[in-house]
Amino acid sequence: MAYIIHGATGAQGSPVLSALTAAGHAAVAAVRDVSKVDGEAIAIDNSSADSLAAAYEGAEGMFVHLPLGRPQDQVAYAQAIGQAIRRTKPPRVVFSTSGYTADMSGHGQNAPDVLIRELAESGVSYAVVEPRLYLENLLLPVTLEPVRSEGALRYPIRADYVTSWSSHLDVADVVVRLLTDHTVTGVVSIGALPGLVGEDLAAGFSRYLGETVRFESITPAQYGELITPLFGEGAAAPVVASYEHRRKQPGEVIPEERSAQTLLGLAPRSVEQWLRDLGI
Numbered sequence: 001m002a003y004i005i006h007g008a009t010g011a012q013g014s015p016v017l018s019a020l021t022a023a024g025h026a027a028v029a030a031v032r033d034v035s036k037v038d039g040e041a042i043a044i045d046n047s048s049a050d051s052l053a054a055a056y057e058g059a060e061g062m063f064v065h066l067p068l069g070r071p072q073d074q075v076a077y078a079q080a081i082g083q084a085i086r087r088t089k090p091p092r093v094v095f096s097t098s099g100y101t102a103d104m105s106g107h108g109q110n111a112p113d114v115l116i117r118e119l120a121e122s123g124v125s126y127a128v129v130e131p132r133l134y135l136e137n138l139l140l141p142v143t144l145e146p147v148r149s150e151g152a153l154r155y156p157i158r159a160d161y162v163t164s165w166s167s168h169l170d171v172a173d174v175v176v177r178l179l180t181d182h183t184v185t186g187v188v189s190i191g192a193l194p195g196l197v198g199e200d201l202a203a204g205f206s207r208y209l210g211e212t213v214r215f216e217s218i219t220p221a222q223y224g225e226l227i228t229p230l231f232g233e234g235a236a237a238p239v240v241a242s243y244e245h246r247r248k249q250p251g252e253v254i255p256e257e258r259s260a261q262t263l264l265g266l267a268p269r270s271v272e273q274w275l276r277d278l279g280i
Contacts, residue, residue, distance in 0.1 A: 001060040002026035002040070003179055004090075007067060009036045011136060012096060015172035016063050023176060030055050030062075046077040052084035061092035061179045066111050068235075074111035082118025093119060093126040094178045096171060102130045102187045127178040131190040132252040135167040135274050138201065142226040144280075147213055153202045154216045156223035156243040162251035164191025165201070169277060170268040174260045184263050189254035192268055193261060204271025208280075220244045 003020055007013035008029030017039075020027040027040075034041040045051040046067055056062060064081060066074050085093060100112045104120075107113075119126040138144065138155070146152045157163070174190055198215035205213040220243035228236040246252070260266045269277065 001058055002028045004028050004030050004042075004055055004059045004062040006030050006044075006062070006064045008041070009033075010067075011134075011168055012065050012098065012171065013063065015168045016175050019172040019176045020179070023180075025176075025180070026060070028055075028059075047073075047080055049080045049083035049087070052081055053087045056084055056088040056090055059088070059090045061094070062090050063094050063096070063175050063179065064115070065096040065098050066115065071111065075114050078111045078115035078118065082115060082122065085118065085124060086122045089122075089124055091125065092179055092182055093122075093124055094129060094175050095119060095126065096129045096131065096175070099131055099133065102128050104128075104187060125182050125185060127185050128187045129171060129174055129178065129190055130187050130254070130258075131166045131171055132164045132254060133166075135165050135201075135271065139280070140227065140230070142223075142230070147205055148209075151211060151213050152216050153198065153205060153213055154218045155198060155201075156218050156220045156240075157198060157246060159198050159215065159217045161246065161249075162195035162197055162253055164189070164193060164195045164252060164254040165271070166191040166268045167274045169274065170260075170266075173266055174264065177264055177266065187258050188263055189259050190268065191254045191259070193254065193256055193259060195251060195253040196271070201271055204275065207272045208275040220247065 003025060005013050005017045005027055008017040009031055017027050017029060029037045029041040030044045031037060031041055034043050042055045044055050066077055095115060097112045102116060103113045116128055146154055171190055174188060178184060202213045202215040220240045223243060224236050224240035256262055
């Protein structure tokens with residue numbers, strides 16, 4: 001039997017697939033276009049419970065995250081995935097909220113909450129990984145190029161905004177542990193403890209590059225102007241809105257009691273080590 005990895009050609013799924021195979025486990029990429037995969041893959045339609053159930057049948061376990069899309073489409077994906085899980089009853093499911101805070105009350109209405117509710121009602125063994133902001137956001141050209149050319153790390157958070165940053169590599173480490181060890185269930189939060197502010201991020205770049213990098217807070221609107229040429233106005237707008245929301249919050253620090261550090265003994269990489277591992 002093999003593990004099914006949703007979105008295995010993307011930023012979240014690819015590190016999970018690589019980590020599983022490196023550890024000697026059989027893993028299958030569940031993607032829309034199998035021609036993009038160098039290895040075993042199966043085509044899925046995230047909106048079709050029948051398509052998903054066919055992929056899940058006989059799986060050792062599965063890693064799920066919801067693809068980007070309109071909120072109503074994401075809810076439809078969550079419902080279809082939930083229906084397929086109910087039918088096939090895989091031994092283990094690990095779901096990533098992709099930066100959303102997990103709502104375990106059973107009353108949340110956004111797509112991650114819908115899928116969490118589906119998992120809770122399915123009767124399968126599952127865990128929810130709950131990262132906050134991804135360090136990979138800092139690799140967009142609009143952010144990374146000024147770091148190299150000007151020594152300025154510009155990002156749309158306040159200078160005092162404390163966040164439990166983590167990388168996709170950290171998430172993959174936790175997902176692999178949870179897929180292969182079923183003793184931990186419920187929510188596992190991923191990220192730095194204590195949390196990091198902008199100057200901490202800049203200091204990590206400074207140590208890696210061997211030159212001074214300073215943090216500069218920019219507004220979400222300014223960030224939107226930078227990313228719109230990359231993603232288009234439709235895709236950039238919700239990103240800007242998410243950072244507008246963050247401007248009004250005290251921070252995003254994960255609860256220590258449900259952290260990967262406490263539950264699994266897995267700490268995230270430092271900014272410097274993350275950059276070193278990627279070879280940026």
